[in-house]
Amino acid sequence: MLRCIAVLDGSIDPFSLVQANVDGAREAGATVRNHCRVASMELEEGAVVRVKALDRRSGAAFSIAPEVVVNAAGAWAPQVAAMAGCEVAMGLDQGSMLVADGRLCGAVVNRLHPPSDGDIAVPNHTATVLGTTSRPAASPEDVAPSHDDMELLLRETSAMLPALRHCRVVRAYGGVRPLPGEGGRGVSRTFSLITDERAGNLLSVVGGKLTTYRLMAEKVSDWVCQALGARAGCRTRAEPLGPPADEAGGSVALARLRRKYGFKAGAVPLTDQRMLCSCEQVLRAEAQMVLGGPDALTLSDVMRRTRAGMGYCQGLDCALSLLEMMAEAGGTEPLASLTEFLEERERGQALASDDQLRQEVLRRHVLRGVYGLGERE
Ligand SMILES: Cc1cc2nc3c(=O)[nH]c(=O)nc-3n(C[C@H](O)[C@H](O)[C@H](O)COP(=O)(O)OP(=O)(O)OC[C@H]3O[C@@H](n4cnc5c(N)ncnc54)[C@H](O)[C@@H]3O)c2cc1C
Incomplete structure (x- = not known):
């Protein structure tokens, strides 16, 4: 190692972040239906008039008559859009990650080179997440990591954090990045809002990164407000997700x-x-x-x-x-x-x-x- 450079970076707990958004939406009046799947849509005169859904736990079917529909189904966005007869072009890119037992770094550690495989270690609670890889995926379910992925990730990340060689890998998993166009490392992580005159009240939000999700939410909210004729300004950039934690102290x-x-x-x-x-x-x-x-x-x-x-x-x-x-x-x-x-x-x-x-x-x-x-x- 020749040189280390400290940069402003951060990591989040994705589960807490999702929960904070759910809490915020509920406080603002939303009804939240977890473990439910949109199964089909009915259209009349170029608009979605009914969304049919299924509770995956009970198997109960229910439906909603929407004013607008936002399709934020990530890698599944093309499938959801297709229910309304619309097309969404998207590249699918699989990435693998490992969870090593123990928090081996206090901040995100990156290799200083163009984005590549196995170049990041992220502390997360009691563990360190090692990432990642990139290959074209056949479908949103094509997430399984391979032995080669695992070896590569361990080899590359332990060059940055040698203590990893003595750690236990408690989990290997993968996900699919929804990318505009064909996908791949070189593809921009920008996002787009897609409308289609075949279903004028349906908006698909495609691409992006977790880092940009608040901006994506702002653009989507602006579109929804315009569609509903609401004039209120978007508050997402100014409003914190819940109050800050109590002052330090205590046990x-x-x-x-x-x-x-x-x-x-x-x-x-x-x-x-x-x-x-x-x-x-x-x-x-x-x-x-x-x-x-x-x-x-x-x-x-x-x-x-x-x-x-x-x-x-x-x-x-x-x-x-x-x-x-x-x-x-x-x-x-x-x-x-x-x-x-x-x-x-x-x-x-x-x-x-x-x-x-x-x-x-x-x-x-x-x-x-x-x-x-x-x-x-
Ligand atoms: C390996 C990897 C590493 C990444 N690293 C980073 C990073 O370092 N920084 C960063 O900013 N981003 C990163 N990303 C990207 C980030 O994870 C995604 O941009 C983000 O998760 C997308 O969130 P989303 O809510 O749009 O989609 P998702 O998280 O995919 O959520 C879509 C949801 O829609 C649901 N759904 C699908 N079909 C239906 C249906 N019919 N009815 C109801 N619900 C449905 C799915 O179950 C899912 O819960 C990474 C992604 C991967 C795969």
Whole structure:
């Protein structure tokens, strides 16, 4: 290494960010329908008059008569637009990432060269996320990382962070970037708003990056307001997502919760400090707080919010206790929730090796064995 340069960069917890947006929308009067899928649209005289959707948990169908429809389905935007007979051109680009146990850096670490594979390490709570790769994807579901991806990511990122050579990789996963045009590393990460006269009240927002999502939201809101004849100015750039966290101070436990939940840390009932997930040091009280809200409908929802089940053992230690808490709180179908959780966790273990593989074999035997859930195909 010849030289290091400090730059202004940052990282976010994507799950908390999504939750903060959901909370903000709800406070502004939105009705939020999680775990639902748009199945079809009906058109009359060049406008969408009915959107039919399905609750994926209950299987119940319902419909909405919209004034405007915003298609923000990411890599699935062409499929959603097609329901209204519209076309959206998009390139799909697969990227793989690894989660290494341990927070090995306090800030984002990048290789100083043109964007390339394996050139970034991002601290995220108790872990370090290593990324990423780039290849054309056949579909939005074509996300699986390969052994080659894994080797490349470890080789390249451990040149920046040598301690990675001694870390356990607890998860390998992938995603698909929705890009304008054909996709690929060289393609601009800009975004576009697409309308089509075949469905005049449908707007598709395509491309972009997470970094630009507030700007994308502003442009979409402006379009919606114009379509509805509303004259209010967009407030998204001025309005924070929730209040700032309380001032520093208090116990070590409270400081940890503040880093995780921001201003909501005070809502965790610290009277119950029993441990739920020892890998990620999650208290039962944290799960209780999340289960008290309207958005924790499945085991995976609670995991995304609290990190219970994201550590070494991938839920062996906590999944059944958590399920018991959810069953007591009501409103969940335990076996369906456990099955979905196991499938989601197992996708990230397809490339597990060494200690993590041994851990994974034990986990599958215990969790699938207890409930006779069998093996995935
Ligand atoms: C490997 C990788 C690394 C990345 N790194 C960065 C980075 O460092 N910085 C950055 O800024 N960006 C990064 N990005 C890009 C960023 O992740 C995306 O721009 C962002 O996630 C897009 O968000 P979105 O909400 O538009 O789409 P998504 O997050 O894909 O959300 C679309 C949603 O639509 C839902 N949906 C699909 N079909 C339907 C339907 N019929 N009915 C209802 N819902 C439906 C899907 O379930 C999904 O939840 C990266 C992407 C990848 C893949």
